Amino acid sequence: MSGSRRHWWDAWLHAAPTTTLALFLVPIIVGLVATWIPAFGYLPALGGTTLSLDPWRRLLDAPGLDGAVRLTLLTGLVSTLVSLAATIVILAAWHGTRVERAIRRLLAPLLAVPHAALAIGLAFLLAPSGWIARVLSPWATGWERPPDLLIVQDPNGIALIAGLAIKETAFLLFMSLAALQQIRVHDDMTVAGSLGYRPFVAWLKVVLPQLYPQIRLPIFAVLAYALSVVDMAMILGPSTPPPLAPLILRWTADTDLAMRFVAAAGACLQLAIIVAVIAVWAMGERAVVLCLRPWLSSGRRGGRGWAPRVLSGIVAVSFALLAAGAIAGMAVWSITSRWRWPDPLPTDWRVANWSNALPGLGTSAWTTLVVAVIATVIALALVIGCLEHEQRHHVRPTNRAMWLLYTPLLVPQIGFLFGLQVVLVSLDLDGGWAALIWSHLLFVLPYIFLALADPWRALDERYQRTAGCLGASPARAFWAVKLPMLLRPVLMAAAVGFAVSVAQYLPTVFAGAGRLTTLTTEAVALASGSDRRIIGVYAFAQAALPAVVFCAALVLPAWLYRHRRGMRR
Amino acid sequence: MTAGAGTLRLAGVSVRLHDRDLVPSLDLTIAPGEVATLMGPSGCGKSSLLAYLCGALSPPLSASGPVFLGECDVTRLAPEDRRVGILFQDDLLFPHLSVGDNLAFAVPPSVRGRQRARLAAAALAEAELDGFLKRDPATLSGGQRARVALLRTLLAEPRALLLDEPFSRLDGPTRSRVRGLVFEHARRRGLPTLLVTHDAEDAEAAGGPIIRLPGWENGA
Structure with a gap:
């Protein structure tokens, strides 16, 4: 039995780095490709069947482009x-x-x-x-x-x-x-x-x-x-x-479907601007x-x-x-x-502003919470798997691997989410939970890795070795010694990931396709309106949710380890 | 109580850093209850040798050569299956567990339920640490922590004991008392014990054979 458990554990650690990289590189690459191709006029679903420079010509002629780029x-x-x-x-x-x-x-x-x-x-x-x-x-x-x-x-x-x-x-x-x-x-x-x-x-x-x-x-x-x-x-x-990015977003929602080609070209221009x-x-x-x-x-x-x-x-x-x-x-x-x-x-x-808003507020708060929790848990499991793998095999991510990790933070969201939505629509996956959670995961993952890597590496590895010499299997040494000792940074990283997920606007707009809305998309949509009371309700709820999680991440380990002086730092 | 499994035998064990030999080819037999001492300058591979013996040597270091506990070749066993206890310079008590839980962590899984805590309490009593069960390890003195670390190692029922300069953080009377306690337990349980130290007094107190490793600077 312990043999099969060990096998399961090793398999997880072995697969973690590749899975993690694939999870966020594949959608970005697919999304970029599916943005660049329509930018040159090819998108059969919208009647674009030949490659041309037409979208770029129309982009350069678009009113306000100069001002948008300058801004x-x-x-x-x-x-x-x-x-x-x-x-x-x-x-x-x-x-x-x-x-x-x-x-x-x-x-x-x-x-x-x-x-x-x-x-x-x-x-x-x-x-x-x-x-x-x-x-x-x-x-x-x-x-x-x-x-x-x-x-x-x-x-x-x-x-x-x-x-x-x-x-x-x-x-x-x-x-x-x-x-x-x-x-x-x-x-x-x-x-x-x-x-x-x-x-x-x-x-x-x-x-x-x-x-x-x-x-x-x-x-x-x-x-x-x-x-x-x-x-x-x-x-x-x-x-x-x-500025350019909101202008592109406006084009993607234009009733004139031909503007999608211009939006695709704009998204490519956005990427080019960042690279430059x-x-x-x-x-x-x-x-x-x-x-x-x-x-x-x-x-x-x-x-x-x-x-x-x-x-x-x-x-x-x-x-x-x-x-x-x-x-x-x-x-x-x-x-x-x-x-x-x-x-x-x-x-x-x-105070009734809140109860009046409740039907809509409750739904979007629930979506926000579910997506953030699931994305955070998946990301934590992957990041911890990567860090354990790294320690087990004594490999450190190279400089190039760190650039890969930063990819979702360097590539403009609008530059690949447009294409990703095209792909999601053609696979009939847009507006679903899986797509929404995955799109958040892209951004939650790197932040959780950044928050957790240093404290994880800093733990004296002899604790695990000691546990092993006392007869504990690697899995037990991990669950009973390492994870509890790292509870505080793990919860902090989870809070960071949660906050990152709650804050996502564009991924939610694209992957949620209007069917799934979060506090963020609702607050931004309301912000152009004039009733500050209802805007205040949504914006405050959006800010409060991650704040509560941060508090919990601070208080929980402090309370659990209130009798353990060695766990305070 | 003699849980000892017989001798600890190293048959031509060598330790390498990249492709340089740190420990050339060490033959060593330690009888049950005997405390052998390994001395040598820092960086000569003493601690790496101990890591190899308990199955935790990590790159860029590597080692080869069979290790026997009694008749049993443990070279290929996982660390947790070797039952080789080790004590480090730092006590490495798990800071998130109470003293009692630290001890219970080491008790073999075949012991179940309340009996685990009972074993932990008995061990504490034997080491004159009655009533320490619920204590936070961070509130103990250096000597007390060293003793708890020893008890924890012994509760895992090891068949051999490795000591990686475990007394060097202690001073004066505490040092000789803890040292005496460790050696006494090793002898009483018939554990073959290997001590790594810089300190001639430690080596003398051990009373067993002394092996000196050359540093690589001296042309090993």
Whole structure:
């Protein structure tokens, strides 16, 4: 019996890496191919039977394309640069201080907020009729009524840049803090300090050059995301023209079916833009290195570093306040009955907003929950299988394998989901649970791997060896020793995966085909409407679900191991 | 109680790192209850040899040569089927389990139900650790943790004992007391024991044959 159990276990570990790669590479490759072929006019289902450049010609002639591309480049590049600069200055200015530890704690909740919910909350906050204007009016602004200003959805995408910058700074900080664990920061900073370097400059000269290569792929993922974001852009970005990705989405839903060919060409253009921008970024990296190398060895020790502290402090605090205000705004609106301008708070409250929304809300919340739980469980099983396989056979993923892992985060969603939908429709799989869960799995998997890999590898392997020498089979050593010891990171990774699934907009639109809707698709669909109460209900529910899961992931191990000092860290 | 299965015999065991011999070809027979000591500079392959004996050697290290426990060739057995106990420098008590659960983890599955906890409690009592059953291992002193680790290893009913510098984290009187306890149990149960150490005092206390491994720098 133990022989067959062992066989089962080994077979699983053996199959895990290949299965995982296939699970997310196959749909992406199929989706890309099925996007590129219609982009050259071939899609028999819609009457395209010959290859031609016609879709590209029509794409280039499409009204608003120039503006959309310009806006995409502007918002994508500026938001990424702002996030990276904020990350670097915050870490350099506050290294090893209480502020750094506070940031570490505040990151998880901010990461858990879905992009769409944050965007909706920010719109509630920043709009001319938003909370900030209400609080400041009329005594400070002189506005007797909401001014006719485009603060949100402004033509230059500033609101969109702000929304992206808040989320992506949190992501880059999170990835940097994880990467810093792999570097002997403390020793290096001590050495630099003993040579007379002030902390801020020491960090930039000694730690940053070691950190940057480690967060390069995450930066590219941020860049790709910001250049192709759809949900945030629909809520915070301008609409005439919108950035490229929402414009393509609009074309895919056009009543004129011929626009699908233009959409396919647009999706290919989107991919090309990301490839080009990443290539330019990589050249920019070299230029920066060339320019800064003399400074590294110039011997300049730097000043006290007050300016960067003040600056980064202001940035960090305003990001945190905006995020907190956004969430509070959703919460307040969701229980508002009457809120006249410019009152700072509603005059009448109504909790019944929630029960009124319940029939629709319940269905989409249930779908959200089921898809997120199943996708997370599958992804956890696969990732743990991969990590165990890696340890058993002493293989580490190569640099190339890490690029593969990042594929779903680097390829724009619109660039392959369009084709994937074409394939799903032809197989009659669109709008089904399997397709929806699989489409979420593509994005849940890499994030769970990133969250779990380091703690998993860091566990002393002698614990497992000891269990083996005490007579425990590999399976028992795994279930009774390794997994319980790694419970905290496993649950954290699960919470990350859950949050990623809840936040998915475009995969849900395409794979759900309108038949399966989640809190995210409903919230985004409602966001263009005018009833802030109902928007608030959906957006707050969307933000609350992952937050609850994060709390559980923090509290559960702490409670289970409350009598085990060795399990606290 | 003599659970011992007879001698531990290494018949020409060699350990390699990539294609360099760390341990050239070691013949060694350890009688039941005897404590043999393996000494040598760091990196000479001592710990790797122990990993090979308990079946857990991992690349880039490799080893060859048969290992016998009594009449039984254990070379191809899985670690959990060898019944070779090992103690490391760190006690490696599982931090998520109580002291009692750590001990019960090691009790063979043939012992069922309450009897498992009873065995654990009896072992604790014997080592003057009465009432430690429900304790969190993290709250124990170094000497207490070392003793629990020893009890845990013995409860798995090993047929041989490997000691990978298990006393080096302890100091002074605790060190000699734990050492005495380990050797006493090994002798009483007739376990062939192999000790790896840097410490001449440990080797002397072991009282058995001493094998010195050359470091590879010295041209092995």
